[in-house]
Amino acid sequence: RETVCIFGTGDFGRALGHKLIQSGYPVVYGSRxxxxxxxxxxxAEVLGHAEAAQKAAIIIIAIQRQHYNFLTPLAEVLRGKVLVDISNNLKLNQYPESNAEYLSQLLPGSKVVKAFNTVSAWALQSGTLDASRQVFVCGDDVEAKQMVMNIVRALGLTPLDKGSLLAAQEIENYPLQLFPMWKFPIILSFGLAAFFFFYCLVLDVIYTYIYEKNNFSFFIAITIPNRVFPVMALILLALVYLPGIFAAIIQLYRGTKYRRFPDWLDKWMLCRKQLGLIALAFASLHAVFTLVAPLRAFVSWRTSKTIISQALNNKTEPLNHTNAWLSDSYLALGILGYFLFVLLGITSLPSVSNNVNWREFRFVQSKLGYLALIFCTAHTLVYGGKWFLSPSAYKWYLPNIYILSLIVPCAVLVVKFVLIFPCVDKPLTQIRQGWE
Amino acid sequence: RETVCIFGTGDFGRALGHKLIQSGYPVVYGSRxxxxxxxxxxxAEVLGHAEAAQKAAIIIIAIQRQHYNFLTPLAEVLRGKVLVDISNNLKLNQYPESNAEYLSQLLPGSKVVKAFNTVSAWALQSGTLDASRQVFVCGDDVEAKQMVMNIVRALGLTPLDKGSLLAAQEIENYPLQLFPMWKFPIILSFGLAAFFFFYCLVLDVIYTYIYEKNNFSFFIAITIPNRVFPVMALILLALVYLPGIFAAIIQLYRGTKYRRFPDWLDKWMLCRKQLGLIALAFASLHAVFTLVAPLRAFVSWRTSKTIISQALNNKTEPLNHTNAWLSDSYLALGILGYFLFVLLGITSLPSVSNNVNWREFRFVQSKLGYLALIFCTAHTLVYGGKWFLSPSAYKWYLPNIYILSLIVPCAVLVVKFVLIFPCVDKPLTQIRQGWE
Amino acid sequence: RETVCIFGTGDFGRALGHKLIQSGYPVVYGSRxxxxxxxxxxxAEVLGHAEAAQKAAIIIIAIQRQHYNFLTPLAEVLRGKVLVDISNNLKLNQYPESNAEYLSQLLPGSKVVKAFNTVSAWALQSGTLDASRQVFVCGDDVEAKQMVMNIVRALGLTPLDKGSLLAAQEIENYPLQLFPMWKFPIILSFGLAAFFFFYCLVLDVIYTYIYEKNNFSFFIAITIPNRVFPVMALILLALVYLPGIFAAIIQLYRGTKYRRFPDWLDKWMLCRKQLGLIALAFASLHAVFTLVAPLRAFVSWRTSKTIISQALNNKTEPLNHTNAWLSDSYLALGILGYFLFVLLGITSLPSVSNNVNWREFRFVQSKLGYLALIFCTAHTLVYGGKWFLSPSAYKWYLPNIYILSLIVPCAVLVVKFVLIFPCVDKPLTQIRQGWE
Ligand SMILES: Cc1cc2nc3c(=O)[nH]c(=O)nc-3n(C[C@H](O)[C@H](O)[C@H](O)COP(=O)(O)OP(=O)(O)OC[C@H]3O[C@@H](n4cnc5c(N)ncnc54)[C@H](O)[C@@H]3O)c2cc1C
Ligand SMILES: Cc1cc2nc3c(=O)[nH]c(=O)nc-3n(C[C@H](O)[C@H](O)[C@H](O)COP(=O)(O)OP(=O)(O)OC[C@H]3O[C@@H](n4cnc5c(N)ncnc54)[C@H](O)[C@@H]3O)c2cc1C
Ligand SMILES: Cc1cc2nc3c(=O)[nH]c(=O)nc-3n(C[C@H](O)[C@H](O)[C@H](O)COP(=O)(O)OP(=O)(O)OC[C@H]3O[C@@H](n4cnc5c(N)ncnc54)[C@H](O)[C@@H]3O)c2cc1C
Ligand SMILES: NC(=O)c1ccc[n+]([C@@H]2O[C@H](COP(=O)([O-])OP(=O)(O)OC[C@H]3O[C@@H](n4cnc5c(N)ncnc54)[C@H](OP(=O)(O)O)[C@@H]3O)[C@@H](O)[C@H]2O)c1
Ligand SMILES: NC(=O)c1ccc[n+]([C@@H]2O[C@H](COP(=O)([O-])OP(=O)(O)OC[C@H]3O[C@@H](n4cnc5c(N)ncnc54)[C@H](OP(=O)(O)O)[C@@H]3O)[C@@H](O)[C@H]2O)c1
Ligand SMILES: NC(=O)c1ccc[n+]([C@@H]2O[C@H](COP(=O)([O-])OP(=O)(O)OC[C@H]3O[C@@H](n4cnc5c(N)ncnc54)[C@H](OP(=O)(O)O)[C@@H]3O)[C@@H](O)[C@H]2O)c1
Ligand SMILES: CCCCCCCCCCCCCCCC(=O)OC[C@H](COP(=O)(O)O)OC(=O)CCCCCCCCCCCCCCC
Ligand SMILES: CCCCCCCCCCCCCCCC(=O)OC[C@H](COP(=O)(O)O)OC(=O)CCCCCCCCCCCCCCC
Ligand SMILES: CCCCCCCCCCCCCCCC(=O)OC[C@H](COP(=O)(O)O)OC(=O)CCCCCCCCCCCCCCC
Ligand code: HEM
Ligand code: HEM
Ligand code: HEM
Known part of the structure; x- marks a missing residue:
């Protein structure tokens, strides 16, 4: 294999050198x-920069951008060579041009390729390449890029060609990003959750304190979260399926699919996966918070109070069949809804979704997803139905939050029901198949 | 990079064009x-078909098969060019020959390559390539195929070479399939589950209604499902390990591994993964249905009835140690069995199974799988053991379903136990290592 | 495509032949x-070895190493050909040199490439390539290796270049390994768990039996495991974050990152993932064991005893608000801790960690991981806090195990708290960024 030269014997230079030697490349370092x-x-050999550069066709510049100017005197030696820029910045868009482009401007005679910046030195050396097996590569010279990609492959990493050096900015920004697609869904859900939390606090703790003189402040730990979480799960789940409804209506109205959706709708559609997963997280929390109920001191106290008062009154109540039906069926509906929910989560794991075809993926995500929405809505309806009209659900004239939570899902389900009628579905299908 | 020509400015043509331009390919459209x-x-440039075709060596035909005949007049221009067929059909085996072969017959002078048909236009454009990162490629000309595969790679997708154009039919059928491997296991488990459901309905609801005049119809929601689900899980789990037993017996009997298994056994062995995952789904449902028990109105009613009657009788029963032992140990066995079950599920995630070697995979799937089967069977035995001989388990002379459910797993475990005796295991190992 | 020759019509030879033919390669067998x-x-054609070899440039030797000497007479025919060694051994380092090197010594005129040994014949033939999609390739001749890697890719497998033939030993050992990275964490946790089990057995069963004459032997099934599991989870979780603390202290003390850590620390850091996942397994078991509590005969007996005695005494205790607060908040803390724990588990799935960048991965693993540790420690503190000073927690002067379990996590959290003070954090960051 051909010799590779590395400038800089810092962390990254050494880690890469180790790996290269393991994979059979002779390595020569250029160092001060x-x-x-x-x-x-x-x-590995360690030489001066100029000497080292002469020994290899590929030179990896494992040095911070700030020091790049020391390379200008070497321009002659580096002419025609492949320079691999692996540098990262500390902030998004820190410099007007990307480091790789800057390097290319400094040394116009060399072929600059951006690569390896997503790989962590520590991970490289220790072999725990958990978050960085993918190496983005870009560059203007196709052959130079190919040479670098071969090295990447030989190291057991997966190169991903990102095109010309223009892509370097994006590649340099990539390791600085922190879940960009999750930002909006997380802000939305935190906002909504905070609102519902205070709403419940007012109705369940403050109201009770004022009117019934009961201090139920400990509801903050479990009772209120377990009202907010399921409500969030249900609303977010409905918000996952709402944009599809809007899209359908817009397409029907316009009579064509050959027009762009409004920007907000496009963005919304792109963060449905994230919304769905956050909904799943809320639903999981709801499930576990519900299941611990019998362990709570408050619940056992309430249970024993009821039993004791019955015992003292010397009467055993007969089984209320309606209650038994309602309680069993809302529990069963919730579990089935949650089951489908988890299925959706499993199929959105990258390795699973890569192993199913598009039709199968849409079957799970769209068909089973709607089924999950139906089950979850029914679960809430059956649970809360009997109190819909009871005044206790309207303290201070404010409806209970599960009533609020039902608005979006019910709306989604009703419109979807209309949309699958043949007389609406047929033109929609035609529009989506490209007939105009 | 070389110019790519796309015929058709429809959904797919545009989406692909966008991506190609992003990856640095000049794109020219051929359109009406x-x-x-x-x-x-x-x-992108938009030209007439003939003009556009002249500008590139690769032409992607993003047009429905029905319109392919408009290409015949262009035969001369397209001679020697690489034509990429990306079309899909609406039904499995819709036409006698595949679209790609049809195209190749229409234009015998061009080199037809099948590719991209598994990618959805919408996914391509929006970047959410969830279910379609894998691009199957086939074609008779190796170089043409290589060119197309390079483009596929440059777009960040993974090409998978499927051989000659004969594979096109299969590739075109792929996006139309809906979980073919899951069909039989799902039908089997639905059938069995329905049977057990009615069996339980008869014994738990109808029998009680007739003889005890109790209307327990609400058992349909939780009680009966929670008897059917675990029974299904246990039987399906046993059915996963049964074919391995048959295989061993057949190999022992024949004295050689160099003969094909009967067809049914081969098929059965290939759907063990699916059977196992369905069993896991049933077991998960059983676990959650069990854990919600204390929340059920019926269960709290039954509990308080028992307590009140004791209180009214002024007696507190002492702790029944046998009961405590039995109840604790069947719960513990169930949990450990379920734990191993989930472990099996986790290792069957494609990304995990790809990171373990064959020996590790078989250790989990075969050794820990049998352990899970042992735990689950023991769980059921300890749970039901004390009622085995009680007449209440044989209403209408029909055995309780957990008795039925134990037949297959016990049989599997007993035969497996025989098979691991050295005197049986040694010849079997020899046979499997190829000694005859 | 070029003809491939396979020596040996055994299991592996046939399975590979099938696949090759499916992928469009002509296959010729060399057989006795x-x-x-x-x-x-x-x-496929079946010929004598010499004849078959002449028909192809690549010859796959699907024969056990013991029989390789039959190849020496064929040396002339095989000169210059690519020989693919696919053989495995039965034991780690069974022979002084690897099979591939042995083959290369036998036939110095041929170019030996090691490949395919990680693939199981049965998996290859049946298509269920669960644990073996990755094919390690090594060899001294780059072109020969390239040819073999092309075949690997054409079969739908992923080749991974491991360098020169020296790597063959490692490649041959790979399929014989059984979770090498998990060995130490598993031994550690089994040892610890056994210790805590007997510790609890002594305090909860034997002590009670001796002093209170109560036979609580059935605690072995659920009560004691449910004390050992959470304690193990907490300690192991703390042990995941302890080495990072040591590393920071060492780096601060030395004032440089450019020195290797002591060996034990390096090894410890490399098995943190495994420690963490085992901790997750224990925590999951704790969660489920906790949730089944209300189903236990012992627990219902205890509950009804309390209620009945209250009823008989004709008094209902008022709600103890402190208790309600404590019980609700330790449950909520436990659930939130467990939730973050599962999140860490999900991001360590290879397919998920491959789709996040290094910063995101560290955000989840380090930031959220510490948060999980905080929650879990707080959960234990709040649960056990009120008994810290009670004598019942010190039977036989031995502290209760949850007190023991708190030592490591509290130490980790306190030191970490010191380390994030700006006056300590700044020099550490500078050291890690390479300033000396
Ligand atoms: C737990 C969970 C996990 C999730 N994981 C994922 C995930 O991994 N990936 C993911 O993408 N989503 C995920 N989602 C979101 C959601 O399941 C999907 O977005 C779902 O497919 C939406 O279904 P729908 O029926 O509303 O879409 P549809 O109504 O089918 O589609 C709406 C829009 O899709 C586009 N579209 C689809 N087909 C066509 C066509 N033929 N022509 C033109 N446009 C078309 C159009 O823009 C259309 O308007 C997840 C949701 C949850 C709850
Ligand atoms: C939750 C769950 C998930 C599962 N996921 C998967 C999965 O992802 N992938 C999967 O494949 N299975 C999966 N299974 C099914 C099951 O675990 C496996 O099939 C398991 O390996 C069967 O073990 P066994 O001991 O019966 O097989 P064995 O008895 O070892 O094998 C039986 C047969 O395997 C073949 N075989 C194995 N070794 C040899 C040999 N040396 N020579 C010849 N033939 C050999 C033979 O045909 C043999 O007769 C899953 C099961 C469950 C419950
Ligand atoms: C359920 C679970 C799953 C887990 N899965 C994984 C997994 O998949 N993969 C995994 O690796 N871990 C995994 N872990 C372990 C753990 O989460 C991580 O190791 C975690 O990142 C440790 O965080 P820390 O803050 O202690 O590390 P840090 O304190 O950040 O790092 C400590 C050491 O990391 C190295 N390091 C980090 N950055 C630098 C730098 N800039 N310069 C020099 N050295 C640096 C140094 O050697 C440093 O001393 C898992 C843990 C759990 C509980
Ligand atoms: N560390 C990582 O995890 C990581 C990951 C991806 C990318 N990167 C990038 O890799 C580059 C190097 O990172 P690092 O972590 O290896 O840094 P480092 O440990 O600080 O090493 C930098 C090296 O650059 C050389 N150098 C420093 N000042 C110089 C100067 N004025 N003139 C010439 N050479 C000089 C030194 O090598 P000599 O003493 O041999 O001259 C020094 O060892 C950075 O651009 C970084 O963004 C790092
Ligand atoms: N959409 C997907 O998700 C997807 C996924 C995989 C494969 N495919 C396949 O891609 C092909 C095109 O799908 P599409 O969704 O892009 O369809 P589309 O939106 O209907 O576009 C078809 C295009 O074909 C051209 N065309 C139509 N009739 C023609 C005729 N008589 N003569 C010449 N050109 C004609 C038109 O382009 P001009 O107006 O520019 O001539 C039209 O825009 C189909 O074979 C489909 O199976 C689509
Ligand atoms: N089976 C697997 O899953 C697997 C996986 C990876 C690697 N491997 C490796 O593949 C090799 C073959 O395994 P296998 O399972 O195919 O074994 P096998 O079924 O026993 O076949 C071995 C073949 O070698 C030939 N052979 C046996 N003795 C010979 C001799 N004295 N001289 C010449 N040829 C002889 C025979 O073919 P003819 O009768 O045609 O001459 C025989 O069919 C082994 O090295 C094994 O480690 C196997
Ligand atoms: C109420 C609780 C719900 C729990 C649900 C567990 C359901 C498990 C069922 C798995 C369904 C998989 C669909 C796969 C689609 C497909 O075809 O997928 C196809 C792929 C690829 O298959 P091939 O490689 O064979 O082609 O197969 C898979 O990826 C298998 C995925 C296995 C997933 C197992 C996940 C285990 C996680 C355990 C969670 C436990 C939760 C416990 C809660 C208490
Ligand atoms: C009773 C409930 C049971 C819950 C069980 C959770 C167990 C978690 C233990 C993980 C064991 C992983 C074995 C990996 C084999 C291996 O070596 O695998 C090796 C691979 C590859 O490792 P390398 O990349 O380091 O080589 O490692 C992994 O893939 C790690 C897999 C992590 C899986 C975490 C899954 C979390 C899902 C959470 C489910 C929670 C369910 C909650 C129910 C209440
Ligand atoms: C207390 C119980 C806790 C249960 C927690 C469930 C949380 C689910 C939230 C998912 C969070 C995903 C973080 C992804 C990070 C990321 O950006 O990941 C980015 C990747 C890649 O995304 P792109 O392909 O879009 O770039 O996305 C994913 O991989 C999605 C992972 C989905 C995981 C779903 C797992 C479902 C398993 C179900 C377990 C159920 C347990 C039930 C217990 C009772
Ligand atoms: C394991 C599955 C589930 C179980 C066992 C379960 C159980 C319950 C229980 C017992 C309640 C009543 C809570 C109370 O008394 O305060 C409840 C309420 C509710 N559940 Fe579920 N549920 C499950 C899944 C879901 C899912 C998946 C959703 C929605 C996505 C959901 C949405 C709701 C809503 C909105 C409420 C009303 C909350 C309120 O206002 O109190 N549940 N659930
Ligand atoms: C979390 C793990 C588990 C728990 C807590 C659990 C608990 C229980 C309980 C409480 C019962 C009695 C139900 C009743 O009273 O009607 C039961 C029954 C049963 N369980 Fe489990 N179980 C678990 C896992 C499993 C698994 C993994 C299997 C099998 C694959 C299984 C198979 C069975 C069977 C067959 C029965 C008898 C069903 C009947 O006829 O009522 N269990 N389990
Ligand atoms: C779903 C989440 C969780 C729930 C519902 C939960 C619940 C409980 C309960 C009820 C106890 C008291 C047990 C008893 O009375 O014997 C307990 C104890 C404990 N938990 Fe958790 N827990 C959870 C998660 C965790 C996690 C993730 C950890 C640590 C990693 C943890 C560590 C502990 C410890 C150390 C104890 C004390 C054990 C003892 O000495 O009895 N828990 N937990």
């Missing part, structure tokens, strides 16, 4: 000090 | 109307 | 007997 420390891989 | 709409990617 | 059995793929 040619003393060989015991951290530098054994089989 | 050369008007540039604002949906077409900005940097 | 040229009789065509019906197991051999239909389109």
């Amino acid at each position: 000090t040619t003393q060989i420390s015991n951290l530098i891989p054994k089989d | 109307t050369t008007q540039i709409s604002n949906l077409i990617p900005k940097d | 007997t040229t009789q065509i059995s019906n197991l051999i793929p239909k389109d």
